[in-house]
Amino acid sequence: MQLSERPTPSLANILQQRRQRLAQRISFPAVLWSGRSAARNFPANVHPFRASSHFLYFAGLPIANAAIRLEAGRLELFMDEATAADRLWHGDSPSRDQVAAEIGADAAYPLSQLAAYLDGAATIPVQESATRQQQTDWLKRDLPPAKALQAIDQELAAAMVELRLIHDELAIAEMRRAAAVTVAAHQAGMRATLGAKTEAEIRAAMEAVLIAHNMTPAYSSIVTVHGEVLHNNAYHHAVQPNDLLLADLGAETESGWAADVTRTWPTAGQFSSTQRDLYDLVLAAHDACIQQASPGVEYRELHLTAAQALAAGLVDLGILRGQAEDLVEQDAHALFFPHGIGHLLGLDVHDMEDLGDLAGYAAGRVRSERFGLGYLRLDRRLQAGMVVTIEPGFYQVPALLNDPERRTRYQDCVNWERLAQFSDVRGIRIEDDVLITPTGREVLTHALPTAAAQIEALIQA
Amino acid sequence: MQLSERPTPSLANILQQRRQRLAQRISFPAVLWSGRSAARNFPANVHPFRASSHFLYFAGLPIANAAIRLEAGRLELFMDEATAADRLWHGDSPSRDQVAAEIGADAAYPLSQLAAYLDGAATIPVQESATRQQQTDWLKRDLPPAKALQAIDQELAAAMVELRLIHDELAIAEMRRAAAVTVAAHQAGMRATLGAKTEAEIRAAMEAVLIAHNMTPAYSSIVTVHGEVLHNNAYHHAVQPNDLLLADLGAETESGWAADVTRTWPTAGQFSSTQRDLYDLVLAAHDACIQQASPGVEYRELHLTAAQALAAGLVDLGILRGQAEDLVEQDAHALFFPHGIGHLLGLDVHDMEDLGDLAGYAAGRVRSERFGLGYLRLDRRLQAGMVVTIEPGFYQVPALLNDPERRTRYQDCVNWERLAQFSDVRGIRIEDDVLITPTGREVLTHALPTAAAQIEALIQA
Numbered sequence: 001m002q003l004s005e006r007p008t009p010s011l012a013n014i015l016q017q018r019r020q021r022l023a024q025r026i027s028f029p030a031v032l033w034s035g036r037s038a039a040r041n042f043p044a045n046v047h048p049f050r051a052s053s054h055f056l057y058f059a060g061l062p063i064a065n066a067a068i069r070l071e072a073g074r075l076e077l078f079m080d081e082a083t084a085a086d087r088l089w090h091g092d093s094p095s096r097d098q099v100a101a102e103i104g105a106d107a108a109y110p111l112s113q114l115a116a117y118l119d120g121a122a123t124i125p126v127q128e129s130a131t132r133q134q135q136t137d138w139l140k141r142d143l144p145p146a147k148a149l150q151a152i153d154q155e156l157a158a159a160m161v162e163l164r165l166i167h168d169e170l171a172i173a174e175m176r177r178a179a180a181v182t183v184a185a186h187q188a189g190m191r192a193t194l195g196a197k198t199e200a201e202i203r204a205a206m207e208a209v210l211i212a213h214n215m216t217p218a219y220s221s222i223v224t225v226h227g228e229v230l231h232n233n234a235y236h237h238a239v240q241p242n243d244l245l246l247a248d249l250g251a252e253t254e255s256g257w258a259a260d261v262t263r264t265w266p267t268a269g270q271f272s273s274t275q276r277d278l279y280d281l282v283l284a285a286h287d288a289c290i291q292q293a294s295p296g297v298e299y300r301e302l303h304l305t306a307a308q309a310l311a312a313g314l315v316d317l318g319i320l321r322g323q324a325e326d327l328v329e330q331d332a333h334a335l336f337f338p339h340g341i342g343h344l345l346g347l348d349v350h351d352m353e354d355l356g357d358l359a360g361y362a363a364g365r366v367r368s369e370r371f372g373l374g375y376l377r378l379d380r381r382l383q384a385g386m387v388v389t390i391e392p393g394f395y396q397v398p399a400l401l402n403d404p405e406r407r408t409r410y411q412d413c414v415n416w417e418r419l420a421q422f423s424d425v426r427g428i429r430i431e432d433d434v435l436i437t438p439t440g441r442e443v444l445t446h447a448l449p450t451a452a453a454q455i456e457a458l459i460q461a
Numbered sequence: 462m463q464l465s466e467r468p469t470p471s472l473a474n475i476l477q478q479r480r481q482r483l484a485q486r487i488s489f490p491a492v493l494w495s496g497r498s499a500a501r502n503f504p505a506n507v508h509p510f511r512a513s514s515h516f517l518y519f520a521g522l523p524i525a526n527a528a529i530r531l532e533a534g535r536l537e538l539f540m541d542e543a544t545a546a547d548r549l550w551h552g553d554s555p556s557r558d559q560v561a562a563e564i565g566a567d568a569a570y571p572l573s574q575l576a577a578y579l580d581g582a583a584t585i586p587v588q589e590s591a592t593r594q595q596q597t598d599w600l601k602r603d604l605p606p607a608k609a610l611q612a613i614d615q616e617l618a619a620a621m622v623e624l625r626l627i628h629d630e631l632a633i634a635e636m637r638r639a640a641a642v643t644v645a646a647h648q649a650g651m652r653a654t655l656g657a658k659t660e661a662e663i664r665a666a667m668e669a670v671l672i673a674h675n676m677t678p679a680y681s682s683i684v685t686v687h688g689e690v691l692h693n694n695a696y697h698h699a700v701q702p703n704d705l706l707l708a709d710l711g712a713e714t715e716s717g718w719a720a721d722v723t724r725t726w727p728t729a730g731q732f733s734s735t736q737r738d739l740y741d742l743v744l745a746a747h748d749a750c751i752q753q754a755s756p757g758v759e760y761r762e763l764h765l766t767a768a769q770a771l772a773a774g775l776v777d778l779g780i781l782r783g784q785a786e787d788l789v790e791q792d793a794h795a796l797f798f799p800h801g802i803g804h805l806l807g808l809d810v811h812d813m814e815d816l817g818d819l820a821g822y823a824a825g826r827v828r829s830e831r832f833g834l835g836y837l838r839l840d841r842r843l844q845a846g847m848v849v850t851i852e853p854g855f856y857q858v859p860a861l862l863n864d865p866e867r868r869t870r871y872q873d874c875v876n877w878e879r880l881a882q883f884s885d886v887r888g889i890r891i892e893d894d895v896l897i898t899p900t901g902r903e904v905l906t907h908a909l910p911t912a913a914a915q916i917e918a919l920i921q922a
Contacts, residue, residue: 040511041717041808042815045507045680050501087860088799091690125502129590145504188475201546204673212665214696220504229552235675244477256502329505338549354503399548 011060012104014170018058018163018423020073027160028152029071029121031114032058033135035128036065048216052126053347053354054160056256060103060170064133067114068105069121078114114138122156125150127354145290147356157275161359162347166385171346172435174257178215179433179444181251182259185209185450189223189247190458193267199223199245200235206249217252218349221247225342227264227427228395230339243393244275246427258349260389261445262431269459271452278394279452281313285392286430286450289341293434293441299378303341306392307333307372319420331372332413335400340376342389345433350377351387353368386440390429396422409446465702466489472521473489473565475631479624480519481534482701486620487794489613490582493519494596496589497526509677513587514808515621517717519565521631526592528575529566529840530582534705538566539575575599588815600792608817618888622820625807627846632807633896635718636848639676640894640905642712643720646670647909649920650684650708654728660684660706661696672752676712679719679810682868683709688888689801704728705736707888711810721850722906723892730920735883739855740913742774746853747810747891747911750802754895754902755889758850760839766801767853768833779879793835799838803850806894812836812848845899852892857883 008314022030034055037046058075059068072074077100082093084350100108115138122262125132125143136143136377144150149157167175185206204221212216224232225239227246239245245267250259266272266278268328271279285306312324312386313334320327344351344359352359357367362380367373378388396419400406435446449455462686462697479516481489498507512523519536520529527538528539529753538561543554559571563918569579586593586604590841605611610618628636646667653666671678685693687701688707700706706728711720725740727733732740746767753766772794773785781788790796805812805820813820818828828834828857839849861867910916 038508038590040508040590041514042811042813043588045810046816047499047501048681053502084860088858089690089692091687091693091695092859127502127504129499136528165725198673198675200675201673204669204671207672208665208669210665211668211696212659212662214659214661220509229550231550232552234552294784349506350503368853397549398553399545 002350007141009169011102012200013309013456015058015060015075016073016104017168019070019075019162022058022070022159023073023335025162026122026155029069029122030071030156031118031121031375033126033131034059034063034066035121035126035131038128040403051256052081052124053256053352054124054236055126056347057164058158060255061099062255063099063233065111066337067111069114069117069170075103075105076112077103077108078117079108080111081406083320122152124153124157124160124354127203128243139316146354147358149355151229157209157355157358158250161355163353164342164352165344166383167346167361167387167435171257173176174253175259175345175435175444176253177251178218178251178257178259178446179261181210181213182249182261185249185251186247186261186263187458189249190263190455191461192237193245193265193459196239198235198239199225199237201395202239202245202247203235206247210251213251215248215253218250218252218260222246222262225267225426227429230395230397240268242267242272242424244428246345246429248431251393252349256347258345258347259433260345260349260431261433261448262391263448263450263455264428265455267460270456272424276452277317278422279428281310281317282392282394282428282430283450283452285309286432289390289392290432290434290441293382293388293390294435295382295384295436295438297381297382299341299382300376301354302390303373303376304328306341307337310313310337310392310394318415319412319422321415325415328372330410330413332410334372335406335410336394336396337392338371338375338395338397338400339379339393342391342431343377345387345389353377382436384436386436387444388434389431390434393424393429394424395427395429462913469613470815472563472631474627476521476536477534477565478629480531480536482624483519483531483620486623487583487613487616488817490577490578492528492529492530492582492584493590494522494584495631496586496587496592498876499589512717514584514813515585516587517808518621518625519717520635522560523716524560526572528572530575530578533552536564536566537578538564539572539573539578540569560567571725583609583617585614585618585815587757590867596675605827607815608819610816613626619815622813622816625804626815626820626902627844628807628848628896629846632718634903636806636894636896639679639712639714639907640722642671642674642733643675643710643722644906644909645709646712647722647724648919649706649724650710651724651916652716652922654700654706654726654920655730657700658783659696660686660698660787661702663700663706663708664696667708674712676714679711679713679721683707683723686728686887688890690888691858697776699736700728702729703733703885704885705889707874707890709892712829713810717808719808720894721810721892721907722894722909723852724911725889725891726920727836731917733885736779736886737913739886740882740889741854742771742778743889743891744911744913745774746770747851747893750851750853751893751895751902752903754843754849754851754897756845756897757901758843760802760841760843761834761837763764763851764834764837765789766800767802768798768835769875771798771853771855779876780883781874782876783874788874789833791871791874792831793871796867796871796875797855797857798853798854799832799836799858800854801839803852803892804838806850814838838852845897847897849895849897850892850904851895852890853887854890856887856888857886
């Protein structure tokens with residue numbers, strides 16, 4: 001189980017450094033709740049527990065129904081001990097003091113005592129509603145959704161963004177583990193393809209790798225021959241020999257760190273010439289963006305690099321007509337690439353998206369109204385320590401291409417007859433996870449091939 | 462994909478029969494909401510959607526963010542059409558009218574119109590909190606948790622219990638599908654055992670079968686060499702050659718119907734003689750209960766049959782001392798079998814447990830205070846059409862066996878030296894899903910062997 005070995009940095013030391021960095025940014029206490037498992041179809045049958053990411057950042061461990069209080073670099077843990085019934089049904093679990101020692105807490109109390117420690121404390125609301133209600137009740141003030149926080153909560157959120165944007169050694173080690181298992185899952189998916197009759201069977205081969213490493217999907221996996229449906233979470237289609245399969249699947253480690261990887265491969269083990277043309281074009285855009293990703297570069301420029309590369313390539317293939325710059329200016333590329341080039345990655349697959357665009361957009365920036373830019377989730381200058389995805393794509397989305405308004409608007413830009421020759425391509429995306437380093441970048445998911453020939457070899461292996 | 466083929470009874474016809482049976486029992490309208498996906502770590506990253514079971518019973522399909530209104534046999538559907546953005550990101554989905562036709566709705570409206578159709582309507586609150594809040598707001602009255610409903614809501618719940626206790630042709634067909642895939646999953650787990658280093662790897666092999674059939678776990682799978690932890694949901698342990706692996710894992714079909722199966726097998730492919738002795742004892746209790754399960758029999762009697770068989774067998778093995786009847790009277794069996802013999806099975810793995818004991822306990826009956834009976838989830842006379850689990854077990858739970866009070870109380874009943882010779886048995890459970898038929902019973906999960914020799918053969922295959 002080499003892939004899932006625990007990273008080496010000491011958890012308690014790293015957590016101490018994180019809260020010291022927090023203490024440099026805020027002058028009031030912060031209390032963060034972990035949340036509980038949400039009921040699924042009845043109270044005892046719950047969704048798998050996922051601790052709040054802000055809690056995980058400072059507590060390191062996915063402890064259910066706990067809270068931490070951070071003030072001036074101190075960490076206080078609030079959690080209840082297991083009851084006799086808990087031990088009968090759920091087995092022994094670490095005591096409060098054991099947990100406190102592991103995470104380097106300065107003090108530890110029963111959860112019920114938290115109420116006495118909330119004076120002047122900021123918080124960020126969790127997603128799970130019972131705990132969110134508890135936050136409101138105990139803090140004695142209404143909490144808006146996390147993306148619309150006010151006053152000290154907003155200040156805390158801004159400080160969290162500053163911290164979590166730049167990943168430390170432990171975060172990167174955890175993301176490397178998630179990446180390694182994700183790479184293995186995609187390889188398993190490729191190897192399972194020739195024997196698979198349905199999308200579901202390929203998904204099963206991929207998610208089994210995550211489960212075998214005690215990881216979970218970081219988001220609902222996309223494993224589909226209909227890659228043009230951007231967030232396709234159904235797996236019912238039969239796999240036909242001339243399909244492209246798009247798999248967007250990433251692992252999440254037990255302490256919450258994510259990977260997010262997409263590959264697109266031919267179900268027959270070999271790309272058709274039309275599939276190969278478009279695949280190589282998307283790959284060229286992917287490679288150009290990664291090559292350009294460095295400290296100081298505007299992430300938005302990477303998006304435009306991809307748009308430009310795709311537009312130029314589509315002109316070369318005879319699908320678009322005109323000059324690439326003009327086509328991008330008119331958002332003609334977005335007919336085929338209607339999403340952003342990527343996003344922040346960390347404890348959340350869209351990192352800190354619970355805070356709206358606070359993490360994704362630099363101060364003073366807002367989302368564009370433009371069709372070709374409005375879905376961009378990240379608009380910041382890259383800095384060393386950030387992890388971002390790079391994920392260009394090409395899609396034939398019926399809802400876009402058959403939209404009468406767009407067909408009129410882009411009448412002269414698109415050679416529809418030529419496009420029809422590429423009907424065996426519904427959706428292609430190639431996505432990797434990229435750590436910005438002081439001198440450039442490192443692709444955390446580099447072990448998974450992108451070149452068409454290498455992917456064909458993996459499928460046929 | 463023969464295992465997951467859709468059952469033959471017409472959905473619309475069966476749903477019509479169900480609501481006619483409801484109309485015979487209540488004289489007011491009922492409105493049931495399906496619920497929405499609960500946010501996991503940020504609003505766009507959600508837990509997999511699970512529609513409310515009461516909604517599924519009458520709507521048949523897992524439609525998110527919808528409601529149905531039932532009155533005098535009529536079905537009205539309330540759901541919104543997909544927006545343009547939905548189609549871009551999530552693809553085409555059936556229109557409201559298409560869904561209405563498939564489920565045989567008499568009328569269909571946008572969800573927003575539901576507010577005008579709520580006069581005098583009863584409901585059952587869903588688990589997911591945002592929708593539960595909507596139920597409260599729209600009905601303009603407070604809703605207690607489902608297990609403590611009042612007035613017409615309570616009447617509706619009682620009618621639901623009457624209906625859902627006795628399964629119809631479609632329900633049984635769906636449970637057969639869940640059972641077939643569950644059997645395949647357990648077989649895959651057995652086949653994966655000799656090559657597995659950890660519990661997680663065996664779990665992966667099992668859950669992959671579910672995923673490949675577009676099913677999900679009906680509950681958090683238990684796959685552990687520490688079967689004495691009754692609800693063990695961790696999968697970290699290494700698999701040692703002399704362990705017993707306990708796997709309690711069941712599939713849930715897309716429309717929500719569950720299976721719930723446990724097998725216990727030797728990780729080396731062969732039971733030790735002590736493991737075999739206790740395994741055969743649990744199996745004898747299992748078989749005796751199933752043999753006895755028939756219309757008219759009190760389910761509580763099956764529990765006592767298992768307790769009696771286990772106590773007698775433990776006396777034969779020299780672990781307990783005395784007469785089986787006396788030992789059961791003193792709850793000495795519960796030292797090793799501290800849970801109930803089983804529960805109702807249907808759309809929920811503990812069917813209708815959201816309603817507390819309303820489904821599990823016949824009118825006028827309440828849970829026993831006795832250690833050996835308090836965990837019994839079902840105390841009713843069996844009727845044809847019920848599906849129940851039968852799941853006796855033997856466990857060495859440290860929290861029970863090392864409890865000073867119990868050690869004193871059972872000092873003379875237990876031969877602790879003899880027990881120590883069985884230290885390679887931490888937990889054994891054998892669980893099947895049993896349909897009560899007019900003339901007896903049918904084991905829906907019969908295709909999965911229970912005999913020790915057959916299980917050994919499967920592992921070694």
